[in-house]
Amino acid sequence: MSSFNPYTQNGGTILAIAGADFSVVAGDTRQSEGYNIQTRYAPKVFRLTDRAVLAVNGFAADGNMFVKKVKQRLEWYRHAHAKDMPLRSIARLIQTMLYSRRFFPYYVYNILGGIEEDGSGAVYSFDPVGSYERETCRAAGPAQSLLQPFLDNQIYFKNQQPAPGMSHPTHLPLQAVLALVIDSFTSATERHIEVGDGLEMYIILGKGRGLQGLEGVKGVQELTISEDGERIFVVRRELKKD
Amino acid sequence: MEYNGGSVIAMVGKDCVAIASDLRFGNQALGIASNFQRIFPVTDRTYVGLAGLGTDVTTLRERFRYRVNMYTIKEERDIEPQTFAHLVSSTLYEHRFGPYFVEPVIAGLENTSSGSKPFIAAADLIGCLNFAKDFVVAGTASSKLYGLAEGLWEPDLGPEDLFETISQTLLNGVDRDAFSGWGAVVHVITKDRVVTRTLKGRMD
Amino acid sequence: METSFALTGKGYVIIAADTTAARSIVKMKVDEDKIKELGTHLLMAYSGEPGDTVQFAEYVERNIRLYQIRNLYPLRPPAAASWIRRSLAQSLRSRNPYSVNLLLGGYDQAENKPNLYWIDYLGSVVEVPFAAHGYGSYFALSLLDRYHDPEAPLEEGLATLKRCLDEVAKRLVVSPSKYMVKVVDKDGVREVEI
Numbered sequence: 001m002s003s004f005n006p007y008t009q010n011g012g013t014i015l016a017i018a019g020a021d022f023s024v025v026a027g028d029t030r031q032s033e034g035y036n037i038q039t040r041y042a043p044k045v046f047r048l049t050d051r052a053v054l055a056v057n058g059f060a061a062d063g064n065m066f067v068k069k070v071k072q073r074l075e076w077y078r079h080a081h082a083k084d085m086p087l088r089s090i091a092r093l094i095q096t097m098l099y100s101r102r103f104f105p106y107y108v109y110n111i112l113g114g115i116e117e118d119g120s121g122a123v124y125s126f127d128p129v130g131s132y133e134r135e136t137c138r139a140a141g142p143a144q145s146l147l148q149p150f151l152d153n154q155i156y157f158k159n160q161q162p163a164p165g166m167s168h169p170t171h172l173p174l175q176a177v178l179a180l181v182i183d184s185f186t187s188a189t190e191r192h193i194e195v196g197d198g199l200e201m202y203i204i205l206g207k208g209r210g211l212q213g214l215e216g217v218k219g220v221q222e223l224t225i226s227e228d229g230e231r232i233f234v235v236r237r238e239l240k241k242d
Numbered sequence: 243m244e245y246n247g248g249s250v251i252a253m254v255g256k257d258c259v260a261i262a263s264d265l266r267f268g269n270q271a272l273g274i275a276s277n278f279q280r281i282f283p284v285t286d287r288t289y290v291g292l293a294g295l296g297t298d299v300t301t302l303r304e305r306f307r308y309r310v311n312m313y314t315i316k317e318e319r320d321i322e323p324q325t326f327a328h329l330v331s332s333t334l335y336e337h338r339f340g341p342y343f344v345e346p347v348i349a350g351l352e353n354t355s356s357g358s359k360p361f362i363a364a365a366d367l368i369g370c371l372n373f374a375k376d377f378v379v380a381g382t383a384s385s386k387l388y389g390l391a392e393g394l395w396e397p398d399l400g401p402e403d404l405f406e407t408i409s410q411t412l413l414n415g416v417d418r419d420a421f422s423g424w425g426a427v428v429h430v431i432t433k434d435r436v437v438t439r440t441l442k443g444r445m446d
Numbered sequence: 447m448e449t450s451f452a453l454t455g456k457g458y459v460i461i462a463a464d465t466t467a468a469r470s471i472v473k474m475k476v477d478e479d480k481i482k483e484l485g486t487h488l489l490m491a492y493s494g495e496p497g498d499t500v501q502f503a504e505y506v507e508r509n510i511r512l513y514q515i516r517n518l519y520p521l522r523p524p525a526a527a528s529w530i531r532r533s534l535a536q537s538l539r540s541r542n543p544y545s546v547n548l549l550l551g552g553y554d555q556a557e558n559k560p561n562l563y564w565i566d567y568l569g570s571v572v573e574v575p576f577a578a579h580g581y582g583s584y585f586a587l588s589l590l591d592r593y594h595d596p597e598a599p600l601e602e603g604l605a606t607l608k609r610c611l612d613e614v615a616k617r618l619v620v621s622p623s624k625y626m627v628k629v630v631d632k633d634g635v636r637e638v639e640i
Binding site for chain 2: 143145146147148149150152153154158159160183184186187188190191
Binding site: 246267269272273274275277278295296297300301304340 | 531532534535538539564566568569570571572573574577583584587
């Protein structure tokens with residue numbers, strides 16, 4: 001008998017893009033094992049605080065457990081300090097939590113998105129053992145190879161020359177980012193069997209920065225109660241079925 | 243396929259087609275040359291790109307040249323891209339159980355009663371043809387090229403827009419692939435001419 | 447370990463190959479010439495499986511000579527490269543393939559320019575401005591990227607080659623002790639001391 005393998009891959013793909021004062025974290029909702037679809041709705045993106053959202057991808061059981069433990073640590077922090085943990089601190093917390101399992105890792109790629117204390121949009125990406133980096137955009141999961149070069153081109157403007165006297169923007173407006181996220185997942189759904197069913201996009205807006213056109217987005221739903229602080233919205237879409 | 247590296251892509255536009263590839267020739271991780279042409283003219287409006295093992299790229303190019311020349315002599319006319327695609331397929335399938343390690347991509351303009359029609363096709367290493375209506379990819383960066391092309395390509399692009407689309411697709415695709423890159427070449431085929439451009443790319 | 451280098455310059459190709467013939471960990475011979483003179487203006491450095499190398503090199507040498515006898519003119523470097531490539535590609539899918547890697551350098555007397563071909567045992571051919579085979583390639587190619595000049599006079603080309611040989615001597619654990627260096631230009635082939 002072959003020895004017990006504690007890991008499996010559950011497909012799906014996640015993606016996050018940071019704007020100047022907002023952050024978008026997205027993931028599809030299909031969960032599969034091999035050619036078998038286990039469910040068409042298994043969220044991979046989770047709201048941690050009013051300004052932090054975590055997307056997890058890889059081994060779903062580990063992902064869910066890891067999110068649970070992060071949430072627990074954040075609650076303890078709230079009880080101890082009477083405030084939410086800042087984003088960069090959550091990032092460092094995730095690193096130590098992942099590295100503490102260096103020799104029996106959570107088989108999960110994490111992407112953390114949200115708003116920093118200075119009000120800027122941020123994305124942190126992690127490997128399963130806690131190496132991390134703050135970036136403007138990141139895709140992870142089986143369709144990473146399809147999406148990341150597309151983001152290089154459309155977000156970082158790689159291989160594109162700005163018009164004479166012009167320069168490329170360092171951050172894109174929210175509307176443009178949402179359009180790119182939807183296009184990215186449409187592409188990945190078209191060409192990758194593990195991506196599909198539903199798309200969940202979490203949008204984290206900086207404090208007092210207005211809705212930036214989000215009010216016009218179909219099916220947008222606010223998750224935060226107060227309009228005073230950072231605000232989190234979610235947009236759910238069906239992905240193409242053919 | 244990863245032994246020498248390299249990638250090819252072809253796209254359909256409005257009354258035009260484009261085919262492009264990188265120029266790297268490597269020995270696994272070691273880059274040997276940045277001038278390896280893997281796209282070859284078949285007729286003056288049909289091109290074939292061969293991604294895969296370097297020696298088989300050259301061997302097949304020679305075999306295709308021979309068989310196309312024989313066809314041209316016997317038929318006293320140029321071979322049509324679709325016919326050529328089947329020639330490629332049967333040549334590869336002859337070696338079903340000891341294949342050439344090559345994924346061919348064909349791009350050309352078909353002759354029709356009302357002028358010409360864009361044609362692209364790709365095959366796997368044993369000759370299974372894929373007649374796509376939009377774009378085809380092959381080689382070590384194929385997954386990246388799929389993701390980009392799916393996002394950038396749109397129907398009915400004119401020759402200049404098609405050139406930009408295929409170039410951006412290829413360049414950004416090979417930049418995320420360790421086995422492809424080191425410059426690129428793009429051919430845009432229209433009914434009265436073929437425009438060939440060599441692109442600079444990242445050299446890392 | 448077996449190592450060979452080649453580079454082109456203004457009207458010439460330089461080819462260098464180590465001169466050791468080794469079996470396992472033992473150096474059997476330290477003055478082996480592994481660069482064949484295939485014609486008046488054609489050089490071929492060979493390396494690979496002992497036995498195959500000399501056998502294949504002589505096979506090439508005799509066939510290139512035969513062509514010259516039959517046609518009264520020699521094969522030009524691109525044609526020779528194609529013929530050798532085909533021989534290797536056919537051999538690759540035979541019952542007992544040759545494992546021989548080659549550097550083919552020649553001076554094309556019709557076009558008055560140097561040609562250099564990197565050829566491996568699979569039958570892959572690339573025309574290159576400079577090339578290397580063996581462990582030395584991991585050291586030499588980066589140097590050649592930096593210092594090679596296709597318009598350099600012979601002295602400068604030899605100096606660039608010397609850089610490669612010195613780097614290999616310095617950094618490669620199993621570095622060869624001696625090299626044979628040959629040049630081909632409009633006046634034909636000759637050996638040079640380095």
